[in-house]
Amino acid sequence: MKSKILPLQLQDLQYRVGDLDLLGPINLTLEAKSKTLVIGPNGAGKSLMLKLCHGLLKPTSGRISWMGGDSLAADRHQSFVFQHPIMLRRTALENVAYPLKIRGLPSDERKARAIEVLELTGIAHLADRPALKLSGGEKQKLSLARSWVTRPEVLFLDEPTANLDPRSTYDMEKLIDQIHQTGTKIIMTTHDMAQVRRIADELCFIHQGKLIEHGPVETVLEMPKNPMTAAFVKGELLI
């Protein structure tokens, strides 16, 4: 798959609310293909960074550019799996078909593709259940299915396995890998260092809104430049 929107470039990206400096300035380029994982303690700004990249928040200053262009044209090629799943008051199947409906696909095609993705995600048996009634883990899988159905070029995942049991975490990681193999760029946050080792090609470490370190996963894990990164990846508490 030839990249339509990547690389993604963040230039002096900053996000402020009132006089709170929540994120940045961040300078970063994310290339196609690799799996980028974003780590950092609670409140570091991981979710903010993903939401800014996806266009859910407007940067206070700085630029986000997709392949040199603006973000609007890139919208249709991205999807987002939220840290707290947002379910529409409809069946699981209708939830998965929803983004296709927004894109104006005919209803039989929507349904066929939604069923296909539900099967790939391993939750086809939940198709006719009301989505709001599903368990936390089931909702998270459904979220992934709904984000996958549009065959995005970039998939953002904000702690997609936070509520999952080991078995479902394993399934989810396999799915993410499968999606990645179809050519989708993965940008994902996690708190699970073992997961970082299993999944990441590339790692970003954020602390108090600053991008402390960025590089290939082996380098960041084995030879971190910053002592804070070293402490964090070893599992020490950052004060």
Next chain:
Amino acid sequence: MKQVSDGIGQAFSLIFSLDPGLLNIILLSLWVSGVAIIVASAIALPLGTVLARSRFPGRSSIIILLNALMGFPPVVVGLIVYLIFSRNGPLGVLDLLFTPTAMIIAQILLALPIVASVTRQTIAMLWETNRELLISVGANRLQQNATLLWEARFALSTAILVGFGRIIGEVGAVMIVGGNIDNLTRVLTTAIALETRKGNIGLAIGLGIILIIIAILINATVYFLTNLEEAKE
């Protein structure tokens, strides 16, 4: 007591014989309130949605007006409509006073604030919950609002039913603007008031029973919808 039991007996024979006078009154009631709630909803759903989603000059005034209108005694709303359509009023030339149309207009004013307020609150709340998803999937404004209205379907149906219940059981406003004219503007509530005063307790009770049945049907539907909603949550 005798009067009451006689009345109930007479009421049932009127109901089961489908007394044409009674039938006329029932049909007019359903027609006036039915048209009113449809028109009120057709205005209130988009209005409530716009109030929830947009900031524009005059927005607060509209919200305050709607809230005030909701608290107005119906008889005062009737008086206002009366003044507007009376011979010397601003719309006097339309000659609508003492017609079903005037009653429909009064009832629209009674139902609209309820439906619009519930719509505004529900849509605002649902927008908060679903904002990130709707933006993320790239829904345009129209698609966003359509989705939110569909998400709100149970709350909105309930509000519409409550609005219908309020106007079909209301007597003051329709009495003033309709005038309770036999075969023209006499509806269930005004007929009960009149027949009771005339001592026709049987007819009054018969009409009352019909009104109660309608109220029960409305409440049963609301109850059913609420349960359905809980089942989906």
